[in-house]
Amino acid sequence: MTIEWRDPPLAEKHRKRVWVERLAPLTERPGVWAMVMTFPKAQTAHQTASDLRKGLREIPPGKWLFETANGKEGWELFVMYVGAE
Numbered sequence: 001m002t003i004e005w006r007d008p009p010l011a012e013k014h015r016k017r018v019w020v021e022r023l024a025p026l027t028e029r030p031g032v033w034a035m036v037m038t039f040p041k042a043q044t045a046h047q048t049a050s051d052l053r054k055g056l057r058e059i060p061p062g063k064w065l066f067e068t069a070n071g072k073e074g075w076e077l078f079v080m081y082v083g084a085e
Contacts, residue, residue, distance in 0.1 A: 019057045026081040027060055033067075038074040045075035052079075061085070 026034055039045040049066040051057050063082040068075055 017058055019052065019059050023059050023064070023079060023081070026079060027062065030081050030083045033078050033080045035071075035076045036079050037077045038071060039077065040074050042068070042070070042075045045077055049077055 022036055026032075026036075037048075039048070045068040048057075049068050052059060052064070052066045060081075062084050065080040065082060067078045069078060070076075
């Protein structure tokens with residue numbers, strides 16, 4: 001028998017806040033685009049951007065813009081914090 005030493009997966013409630021944590025630093029630079037994540041497939045990048053636009057994933061409050069682009073190492077997700085609503 002092999003023992004694998006590692007932490008368990010994050011709790012569901014923490015995973016739901018992953019975008020809050022990832023995007024929070026962008027609120028310090030309104031109006032500036034940031035590439036925040038790379039995806040191996042276009043479909044995943046587009047779906048993530050769509051979910052974020054529709055409010056299906058929790059993000060910090062305010063007005064946001066989301067775009068995807070084909071980068072050198074996969075599909076990139078760009079995000080801009082526009083400002084408070």
